Amino acid sequence: MAKYIKIAEEIRERIVTGVYPVDKALPDQINLAKEFQTSRVTVKKSLELLAVEGLVYSKQGSGTYVRKNALQMSKLDNQLDEYVGVAHQLADRSSIASQILKFDVRFPNELECEKLLIDKTQPVYDIVRLRFVDDEPFLIEHTVMPVHVIPGISEEILTKSIYEYIKGELGLKFGGANRHIRADKPNELDRMYLECEIADPVLEIDQVVYLTNGVPFEYSQSRHRYDKGDVLVVNIKSV
Amino acid sequence: MAKYIKIAEEIRERIVTGVYPVDKALPDQINLAKEFQTSRVTVKKSLELLAVEGLVYSKQGSGTYVRKNALQMSKLDNQLDEYVGVAHQLADRSSIASQILKFDVRFPNELECEKLLIDKTQPVYDIVRLRFVDDEPFLIEHTVMPVHVIPGISEEILTKSIYEYIKGELGLKFGGANRHIRADKPNELDRMYLECEIADPVLEIDQVVYLTNGVPFEYSQSRHRYDKGDVLVVNIKSV
DNA sequence: GAGTGGTCTAGACCACTAG
C-alpha cells in the first residue's frame, strides 16, 4: 500500500474521530511531513485525496481545513465506491432477483451504433430483464451489449451479475458511465411488469457504461417504479 | 498558468485533433518530459488531469492510452464545468426568466436544520420561484437558505442569479452538492404553475449545495416538467 | 530483461493570506 494512501487513512480517521475538529485547520504540510517521516509532496498527495472525498479543502497562503460537512461526506463515500447503476444501491439491505424477459442476438440500429461506437455489422445482445427487490417488481431494464466486447453471455450469467462476470471471468474493469435521468409516463411494459397504475410515473435512466479503456460495453435503459428508491448524485468541485 | 495545465491543454488538443489517435498509446512520460522541457513528475500530473476528464488512462508497466470514447468525453466537459443545478444547462440556448411566488424569512424545521447544519434559532430564507424557459413554465423551486451564511438576499437578486450574487458580492465559492433525483406524481402546485395534467409525472431534485469550506448554503427541492430536459450524470472511475 | 508507469525524496522558488 502506498505511503500517501496510508497517511490519508490516518488523517481521515483523525477527522471522523474529532482529533482534527470540523472547521479548523490541520497541522501544516511541513509538520505533517515530519510526523509521518516523509516529504511534503507525499503529504500533499494525501491531502489531495481527502479533498476529492470532500473532507478537507486547502487555501493557498492560509492552510488546510476540515470541511464543515466532512462527517456527512465520510458516510457517503462507501456507497459511492459500490455505485453501479441503481440496483446496487439496495444490494446490502435486500434480496434482489432477476427475471429474463428477452435474450436475443441481433444487429444494432443506428442509435446503438453511435452510443456503443460500433458499426452495423457487429452483433449485439438484446436483453430485457425484470428486477425484484424482496419479491416486488422494482425496475425493468433493456440492455444492449456488443457481443465482441463481452463474449460468452448466457442466461445463467444474466440472472446473476453481468458486472461480476466482466470483472471475474473476462478480467475487464468498469471505468465509468454517462447517465441521463428523466421522468416519464408508464408505457405498456411498465404497467404489465412493474404493476404501475396509469397515473404512476416512472424514473428512466439511460446509460452508456464504459470499460477503463473507454470501450462502451453497455447501453441500457432502465425504468423504475417511482416509489422504490431514487438516484443519489454527489458532486465535489476540485477547483 | 501552471506548466502542467498548459501541457495538459496541448495534449488534449492533440487528442481531439487526432494527432494522438484513439485507442493508441501516447509517447511515454520520459519523452513527453523531454519534448516539453520539464520533469517526468510534471508530465504525470498533466496526464492525471486528462485521466480525470476521461480522455486517457494509464496502465502501469505498459503505457498511457487514449480512451476509445475520448472524443465524446471532450465534448461533455464544457457542459460539466457550468453545471449548477439543472437550470443552467439550458442557459446558453434559451431565455430564462424567474417569477417569485414566495419570499419570506422564518425559523427552520428539524429536517432543514439537519441538512443545513444549523440550529433552530438561526433564521432561513424561504423562497419559492417559478422558472420559465422561452416563456414556458419549466420548473418550480423551493429553496431554503440560512440568512447568516448568505446575508442580503433581495427580490431583485432572486430574479437574477443567486449564484452570481454569492460569487460576485459575497466572494464565496460553490464547492459541491448532493442531489437526490426521483419521479413523482404532480401535486397541486405543479398542476397550477407547471400546467401539468394529472397524469403528467414530475422530476424532483432534492439538493444540498455547499460552499468550498463545506458550509451548506442551500437546501432546495425543484420539480420539473417531465417533458422539458433531463439530468446528465457523468461518472469516471479513477481507480 | 527492457520498457513503462507509480511512488518518493530533498530542496527550491513562487503565490497567496493574514496580521
Add this chain to the structure above:
DNA sequence: TAGTGGTCTAGACCACTCC
C-alpha cells in the same frame, strides 16, 4: 513580513507488462 500551500526539479527505486 512571516507562514502556508502550489509548483517544479533531477534523480532514485519499485511494480508491473510484455516480449
